[in-house]
Amino acid sequence: MSDVAEAVRDFEGYTPRVVADLQNVDFEIEYMREDVEALYSDVELDEAYQLIMGNLVTSDDFKSLIGEQECRVQTLFFDEILVFIFPSERYQAVFASFDYEEDFPVNQLVQAVTGITSEE
Numbered sequence: 001m002s003d004v005a006e007a008v009r010d011f012e013g014y015t016p017r018v019v020a021d022l023q024n025v026d027f028e029i030e031y032m033r034e035d036v037e038a039l040y041s042d043v044e045l046d047e048a049y050q051l052i053m054g055n056l057v058t059s060d061d062f063k064s065l066i067g068e069q070e071c072r073v074q075t076l077f078f079d080e081i082l083v084f085i086f087p088s089e090r091y092q093a094v095f096a097s098f099d100y101e102e103d104f105p106v107n108q109l110v111q112a113v114t115g116i117t118s119e120e
Contacts, residue, residue, distance in 0.1 A: 004086050005030045007113050008096040014104065017081065017097040022052060024091040056091055073110050082106070086113055 001009075002021050009019045009031045019031040027049045040048075055074075076083040082104055086094040094113075098104060 001028075001030045002088070002094060004088065004094040004113055005096075008084070008086075008094060008109070011109055011112060014098055014109075017099065018095065020049075020095045022049060022056075022093045022095055024053070027095075052085060052093070052095060053091065056085070056087060056093060072114050075106065075110075084109065084113075 005019050005021050009016060015033060016031060017033050017036045018029065021028045021030055027045075029045070072086070074085040074087075076085075078100065080100050082098045082100050084094075084096045084098075086096070088094070
């Protein structure tokens with residue numbers, strides 16, 4: 001398990017739904033909450049991985065367009081789920097999702113994980 005995945009999994013006070021290390025050709029689910037396991041098949045997890053990786057590839061073009069070199073995190077807010085994608089090396093990232101709560105400390109999670117990535 002990567003240090004980033006471990007930091008997300010151990011984020012105090014909040015239990016993630018899913019934490020996964022994404023590599024350029026495969027992924028490893030590092031943590032999946034028990035009540036979430038039955039919601040997704042292996043095929044759906046693989047499809048999600050492919051979509052996320054496609055997004056990482058195209059985000060390089062977007063970063064270039066807006067004049068940025070690094071992306072610390074991509075955050076997606078849905079009605080019931082928060083998704084975080086923490087890119088590391090090219091086409092590698094950590095995927096994490098949490099139940100959406102109005103008071104979820106997004107900035108604290110990003111700062112905690114960004115602190116891990118800047119130390120590596």
